[in-house]
Amino acid sequence: xxxxxxxxxxxxxxxxxxxxxxxxxxxxxxxxxxxxxxxxxxxxxxxxxxxxxxxxxxxxxxxxxxxxxxxxxxxxxxxxxxxxxxxxxxxxxxxxxxxxxxxxxxxxxxxxxxxxxxxxxxxxxxxxxxxxxxxxxxxxxxxxxxxxxxxxxxxxxxxxxxxxxxxxxxxxxxxxxxxxxxxxxxxxxxxxxxxxxxxxxxxxxxxxxxxxxxxxxxxxxxxxxxxxxxxxxxxxxxxxxxxxxxxxxxxxxxxxxxxxxxxxxxxxxxxxxxxxxxxxxxxxxxxxxxxxxxxxxxxxxxxxxxxxxxxxxxxxxxxxxxxxxxxxxxxxxxxxxxxxxxxxxxxxxxxxxxxxxxxxxxxxxxxxxxxxxxxxxxxxxxxxxxxxxxxxxxxxxxxxxxxxxxxx
Ligand code: FEO
Numbered sequence: 346x347x348x349x350x351x352x353x354x355x356x357x358x359x360x361x362x363x364x365x366x367x368x369x370x371x372x373x374x375x376x377x378x379x380x381x382x383x384x385x386x387x388x389x390x391x392x393x394x395x396x397x398x399x400x401x402x403x404x405x406x407x408x409x410x411x412x413x414x415x416x417x418x419x420x421x422x423x424x425x426x427x428x429x430x431x432x433x434x435x436x437x438x439x440x441x442x443x444x445x446x447x448x449x450x451x452x453x454x455x456x457x458x459x460x461x462x463x464x465x466x467x468x469x470x471x472x473x474x475x476x477x478x479x480x481x482x483x484x485x486x487x488x489x490x491x492x493x494x495x496x497x498x499x500x501x502x503x504x505x506x507x508x509x510x511x512x513x514x515x516x517x518x519x520x521x522x523x524x525x526x527x528x529x530x531x532x533x534x535x536x537x538x539x540x541x542x543x544x545x546x547x548x549x550x551x552x553x554x555x556x557x558x559x560x561x562x563x564x565x566x567x568x569x570x571x572x573x574x575x576x577x578x579x580x581x582x583x584x585x586x587x588x589x590x591x592x593x594x595x596x597x598x599x600x601x602x603x604x605x606x607x608x609x610x611x612x613x614x615x616x617x618x619x620x621x622x623x624x625x626x627x628x629x630x631x632x633x634x635x636x637x638x639x640x641x642x643x644x645x646x647x648x649x650x651x652x653x654x655x656x657x658x659x660x661x662x663x664x665x666x667x668x669x670x671x672x673x674x675x676x677x678x679x680x681x682x683x684x685x686x687x688x689x690x691x692x693x694x695x696x697x698x699x700x701x702x703x704x705x706x707x708x709x710x711x712x713x714x715x716x717x718x719x720x721x722x723x724x725x726x727x728x729x730x731x732x733x734x735x736x737x738x739x740x741x742x743x744x745x746x747x748x749x750x751x752x753x
Contacts, residue, residue, distance in 0.1 A: 349412055350524055352568060352576050353505040355387045355482070357412050360397055361404035362519035369517060370429075373545050373644045377538075378519025381405075381429060382572050384509065385412045386502065389480030392420040393444075394500065394509050395572060396433035405433055406440065417441070420469075420477065422484065423448035424511045425497050426455035430572055435460045438467065445469050447477060449488065451496035471498070489513070489557050491550040499557070506567030513557060514586055516542045516574025525568075527578045539574065539586065541648035543593050548651065548681045554594035558587065596684035596713070598654035601750045603742060604634045606646055607659040608668035613726040614661045614693045617735070620727060621657060621691075624739035630746060639670040643677045650678055654749055655687045655742060658704050662694030667703050675707040684713035687749070689742050691721040698722055717741050 350358040360382035369375045381397035383405060391413060397405045409418070418441040423434060426448075434456070438446065446468045448456070453468050471477070473488045487499040493512045500509040516539040523529045547554060569577040569586065577586055592599055603625060607618040615637065622633050634653070636646060650656055660667050667675075688708055692700035701720055708716055719741035723731050 349408075352384070352525060352570065353507060356502070356505055356507060357385045357387070357408075358524050358576070359383045359385045359393070359405060359408035359412060360520075361401035361408070362521075363398065363400040364519050366400060370546075373517065373541075374642045375517050377517065379517060380520040380573050380575075382570065382574075382576075383430075384570055385409060386479055386482050387412065387416070388482045390419040390478075391416055392422055392447075392477075392479055392484070393418060393437065394422040394570075395424050395511075396421075396430050396437060398429040399432040402433040402436065406436070409437070418444040420444060420479070421446050422477075422500060422509070423452055423456070424499060424509065425494060425572065426452050426459065427494055427512075428459065431456065431459060435462050438462065438464065447471060449496050449498050451490075452498070455494075455496050484509075487557070487560050489553070489560075491553040492557055493547050493550075499561075501561070501564050501566075506565050508561060508564065508566045508569050510569050510571045512546060512572055513554065514539070514569045514574070514577055514590065515546070515571040518574060520575060524576055525578045526575045526582045529575055531575075531582060535575075536585075536589070537648065540589070540593070540651060541644055542573065543590070544648040544651045544681060545644045548593060548647075551594040551596055551682065554590060558591055558594070593651055596651075596682070598685065599652045600632070601654045601746055601753065602632050602634070602652070603630055603655045603657060603746065604636065604646075604649045604653045605657040605659065606636045606638050606649075606671070606674065608638045608661055608663075608671040609693075610661045610663065610668070613723070614659050617691060617693065617721075617723060617727050618657075618659050620735060621659070621739050621742075624736060625742060628739065628743040630743060638674050639668060643670070643674045646674045647677045647681060647683075650683055650686065653686075655689065655746055657689045657691070657742060659691040660693070660700035660704060662692060662698050662700040665697060665699050667700055671704075675704065679707065679711050683711065687715045687717060687742075687745050689717040689719065689738065689745075691723075691738065693723050693725070695725045698724070715745075717745060 364378035609615040
């Protein structure tokens, strides 16, 4: 029997973590597992906030049973219909026939699309600003369409100051006993995974994230309770994440820094990337990151693209196009509406060198980015005759970084 985990007086964590599935949404790598969060409020009335993925529903139902300890469940707050949260809701409704489902009209529609179970008499649909009193606790509903699906709502509990934020402010990674950010290291590795989650799951709809930030700006928030990752606790952690979300959703780079992303077949384009990294380092650029696109999942590269101001793309020509790994990266940044970046492009090939043209045509479809005029082309491998153009390429990147720093 799992110990009850309280995140505030009479508010319990009833989620669980999975460490068996290697891909979230069958797409994003989860080398450190994944947490599926849900919460239960005990008052005169009782409410479960959201469900979990089927992977962890046994623990979820056990936690609910232990938490209720014989009390009846009055409400299921159904904030998001995606199956990593809704898969367990139908069983919860069947187990607790007295419970009402509280959701948006769109969530009710999605429920009916996913499940064959009549909820007409059990569903309370809510809209912006509606409230639900549980006794001393009261939930206010905040609409958050497209963060990350159209039916999403979030909830603010007035007594505790807990903001139940659905997918927003979530993270990849399982929880390991400590549920609350102030009980964890909450260091750069945690922020990296929160950023990767934002970039991969939430980032497509920056303006809608801005709306949420505006809508919650007057709430006194003591904790943010997302559907994945740890509960964000305390002023320092909350302000840090709201600041990050504000930057990411406005597509503003966190760091005036360079990520060099290369695709290489036999190592010659990698050698070019390494040379450029040393040239940039000699010019005084700090914290340069170098990535082989074929050996890191594109979700990490997308997250780095959100973080860094300058992205250097160096590509081998492959079948008159690009290596699939670099294609995938470019498709990802296009799908997630990346903006306000400076891209620098270099290419390699033995004959019919087309990589730079391919990259440029993909970047040009996206709006609001800059592509540096300086471009480098090497044939098969960098030779001494290429050194000057490679140096000039590095200098152009250095100049652009400094200009961006000055204009910041
Ligand atoms: Fe965690 Fe959009 O579902």
